[in-house]
Amino acid sequence: MTASAVSALPESLDSNAVARLSRDEPAWLRTLRSSWWRRVEADPWPSSAAEEWRRTKLDDLPRDGALLTDPPRATYEVDSALAEQGVVFTDLASAVREHPDLVQSHLGRRETIIPQGSIWARSLAAWTGGTFLYVPRGVEVDGPLMARTELPAGDYTYLPHTLVVLEPEARVTLLEEISSPDGASTWFGGTAELVVGPGARLRYANLQRLGDGAWRIGAQRTEVGQDADVITLNAEVGSLVSKMGLDLRMSGKGGTSKLLGLLAAGGKQMIDINSCQDLLGSHTTSDLLYLSALYDEAHAAFYGVTRVRPDAKQTSSYQECRNLLLSPKAGAEPIPVLEIETNDILRCGHGATAGAIDPVQRFYAQSRGLSADEAEQMIVRGFFERVVAQIDSEPIKARILDALASRIGYAELDGIAA
Amino acid sequence: MTDQLEIRDLEVSIGSKQILKGLSLTVKVGEVHALMGPNGSGKTSLAYTLMGHPDYRVDAGSVSWRGEDLLNKKMTPDRRAQAGLFLAFQYPSAIPGVTVASFLRNIYNAIHHPKVAAAVASDGAMPKYTGIPLAKFRKLMEEKMALLQMDPAVAARYVNDGFSGGEKKRLEMLQMAILNPTMAILDETDSGLDIDALRAVAEGINATLSPEMGVLMITHYQRILNYVKPQFVHVMLDGRIVMSGGEELSHQLEANGYDWVREQVGLPAGIGDEVSEPVAEHV
Ligand SMILES: Nc1ncnc2c1ncn2[C@@H]1O[C@H](COP(=O)(O)OP(=O)(O)O)[C@@H](O)[C@H]1O
Numbered sequence: 001m002t003a004s005a006v007s008a009l010p011e012s013l014d015s016n017a018v019a020r021l022s023r024d025e026p027a028w029l030r031t032l033r034s035s036w037w038r039r040v041e042a043d044p045w046p047s048s049a050a051e052e053w054r055r056t057k058l059d060d061l062p063r064d065g066a067l068l069t070d071p072p073r074a075t076y077e078v079d080s081a082l083a084e085q086g087v088v089f090t091d092l093a094s095a096v097r098e099h100p101d102l103v104q105s106h107l108g109r110r111e112t113i114i115p116q117g118s119i120w121a122r123s124l125a126a127w128t129g130g131t132f133l134y135v136p137r138g139v140e141v142d143g144p145l146m147a148r149t150e151l152p153a154g155d156y157t158y159l160p161h162t163l164v165v166l167e168p169e170a171r172v173t174l175l176e177e178i179s180s181p182d183g184a185s186t187w188f189g190g191t192a193e194l195v196v197g198p199g200a201r202l203r204y205a206n207l208q209r210l211g212d213g214a215w216r217i218g219a220q221r222t223e224v225g226q227d228a229d230v231i232t233l234n235a236e237v238g239s240l241v242s243k244m245g246l247d248l249r250m251s252g253k254g255g256t257s258k259l260l261g262l263l264a265a266g267g268k269q270m271i272d273i274n275s276c277q278d279l280l281g282s283h284t285t286s287d288l289l290y291l292s293a294l295y296d297e298a299h300a301a302f303y304g305v306t307r308v309r310p311d312a313k314q315t316s317s318y319q320e321c322r323n324l325l326l327s328p329k330a331g332a333e334p335i336p337v338l339e340i341e342t343n344d345i346l347r348c349g350h351g352a353t354a355g356a357i358d359p360v361q362r363f364y365a366q367s368r369g370l371s372a373d374e375a376e377q378m379i380v381r382g383f384f385e386r387v388v389a390q391i392d393s394e395p396i397k398a399r400i401l402d403a404l405a406s407r408i409g410y411a412e413l414d415g416i417a418a
Numbered sequence: 419m420t421d422q423l424e425i426r427d428l429e430v431s432i433g434s435k436q437i438l439k440g441l442s443l444t445v446k447v448g449e450v451h452a453l454m455g456p457n458g459s460g461k462t463s464l465a466y467t468l469m470g471h472p473d474y475r476v477d478a479g480s481v482s483w484r485g486e487d488l489l490n491k492k493m494t495p496d497r498r499a500q501a502g503l504f505l506a507f508q509y510p511s512a513i514p515g516v517t518v519a520s521f522l523r524n525i526y527n528a529i530h531h532p533k534v535a536a537a538v539a540s541d542g543a544m545p546k547y548t549g550i551p552l553a554k555f556r557k558l559m560e561e562k563m564a565l566l567q568m569d570p571a572v573a574a575r576y577v578n579d580g581f582s583g584g585e586k587k588r589l590e591m592l593q594m595a596i597l598n599p600t601m602a603i604l605d606e607t608d609s610g611l612d613i614d615a616l617r618a619v620a621e622g623i624n625a626t627l628s629p630e631m632g633v634l635m636i637t638h639y640q641r642i643l644n645y646v647k648p649q650f651v652h653v654m655l656d657g658r659i660v661m662s663g664g665e666e667l668s669h670q671l672e673a674n675g676y677d678w679v680r681e682q683v684g685l686p687a688g689i690g691d692e693v694s695e696p697v698a699e700h701v
């Protein structure tokens with residue numbers, strides 16, 4: 001642990017630590033933190049009997065590290081014209097100081113699904129970083145906003161929380177990127193709440209490039225308002241263990257969402273995604289598409305629930321999970337669950353595959369002069385394209401392709417030595 | 419004369435099944451050979467073996483290209499391609515998500531732009547592109563597509579993904595035209611084409627043909643040979659070449675069928691033929 005990067009006094013995560021975090025904070029936030037911490041104390045860890053937690057055991061989670069109380073701050077750049085229109089894009093702690101009313105009315109107001117409850121509660125109690133983005137009614141932000149954080153080396157615990165609020169008819173695209181050096185047993189939380197108001201449009205990408213010893217135990221809660229249009233993308237590239245809970249609520253009538261995922265994992269990486277697409281409102285559409293390329297001894301698990309509630313009439317939903325196994329020791333376990341509580345639906349389905357590259361396809365590419373590695377990279381690149389093609393922001397696409405380049409190379413650079 | 423592909427007494431098996439049973443054939447650069455044979459006689463197995471498919475085990479014999487031993491372990495399929503060999507597949511594979519344009523540029527660079535040992539950028543920035551300049555490549559591709567009467571929109575489609583049989587075969591010919599090999603093995607490039615597609619493909623072959631290129635044209639039917647004239651015709655049955663001749667042999671074969679060949683060489687009818695079928699293809 002580098003002492004300079006992490007607070008000098010080890011802060012183990014307990015009620016005192018939470019109280020100390022709150023020392024200089026407004027009373028409402030102190031109350032908020034302590035009420036979420038009481039939830040943690042009542043129910044500190046997910047039950048390993050829960051279906052969502054059967055594949056990732058938290059026994060080896062590096063939980064003795066100090067709390068990272070002074071995390072590096074991403075650069076938050078937002079046009080002054082947008083700022084004048086009321087757009088707020090900053091870190092959560094600054095937002096508390098500069099826009100307390102705004103933060104107070106949205107932060108920590110909502111529950112998430114039970115299996116993620118303790119993860120959610122812990123970061124709402126103990127967050128020390130994260131992004132705050134607020135886009136007022138009808139304001140359209142052109143071009144992507146980016147929050148990139150490079151974490152220091154160290155065996156610490158960091159539980160940032162991101163809050164994104166789009167008022168009705170607002171539009172914005174955001175990338176959050178997190179990276180850390182290899183070799184440290186970091187416990188990285190990383191929860192996000194995305195609240196998308198009626199008629200608003202959100203494109204949210206999360207790029208995880210943590211070091212090879214990091215445990216990422218995160219959760220995302222997305223609420224899609226009436227006629228809102230949301231695409232989220234989670235690109236999981238780094239970490240030793242990555243566990244992500246996706247809580248998607250299609251609450252407003254006519255809302256549309258896509259949950260996209262790109263996973264590239266090797267070594268002994270374990271990635272475990274559990275999604276819950278909860279269709280509450282009528283005429284909603286929710287699609288999930290996760291693509292994973294698994295190398296070496298990497299494993300991925302997907303436990304995905306689609307819940308179509310009695311009022312969710314005339315809805316369409318799908319979950320699709322495709323896994324390319326690049327090594328005989330890699331594995332994937334997709335488990336879709338559909339709970340349909342009305343007959344009046346347009347569609348509710350799932351598709352899942354896990355398999356190796358077709359040897360003839362590999363031979364075909366190799367017979368054209370590509371080395372075995374180049375052929376494989378090209379095939380995986382093509383495999384990812386179904387998701388990559390849906391990233392309509394070029395700078396975000398470039399960041400994601402850059403993160404994947406060590407696995408799949410660069411499509412543009414076919415004259416280059418590997 | 420070493421400017422040739424020389425196959426001697428080749429025996430190949432897959433699993434425990436012997437497929438090629440002592441096959442010999444020499445194709446010189448500048449020559450066009452037709453290899454005809456019924457289904458199941460081993461034509462594709464020969465093509466795959468020549469290109470280095472890992473599943474085909476060579477038990478005996480030799481294969482050399484321009485004096486170099488192709489059966490050397492180092493001669494992986496990509497090395498063979500870089501040495502000038504090209505195989506047009508009977509059943510080309512789809513590569514979803516990879517556009518024809520990107521694929522062609524990749525394979526062009528793989529063949530024509532030997533890799534430079536670029537220093538890996540330590541800051542994680544994208545390394546510099548050293549292949550054919552984009553504009554130049556575009557021009558080359560468009561020129562060759564026009565030659566094969568291909569819809570330019572094909573460049574933006576994914577390789578063979580959802581292509582019709584005819585589109586796939588044209589794309590094989592486009593790859594050949596762009597890579598400009600010195601020895602092309604065409605595995606039933608004429609099968610499943612309607613007459614217009616056949617003509618376009620044949621014109622493409624003829625336009626790519628040169629005295630610097632040898633062709634082994636594997637076919638089931640005589641039809642394509644009306645467009646691309648072979649100097650040599652070989653008939654393959656049950657893993658061997660049983661008859662060789664000039665162009666006239668293809669006409670005799672068309673008139674008399676493979677049973678005539680069997681009679682001539684003293685094999686019982688039906689041997690080396692998985693499904694007995696007429697030689698002429700009806701479109
Ligand atoms: N991958 C394979 N596994 C087992 N048998 C094969 C395989 N490929 C070809 N064969 C067999 O080898 C023989 C020759 O097949 P092939 O080379 O495809 O013939 P052709 O191209 O002349 O129709 C056939 O009996 C076929 O069933």
Ligand SMILES: [Mg+2]
Pocket residue numbers: 461462463508605606
């Ligand atoms: Mg064949």
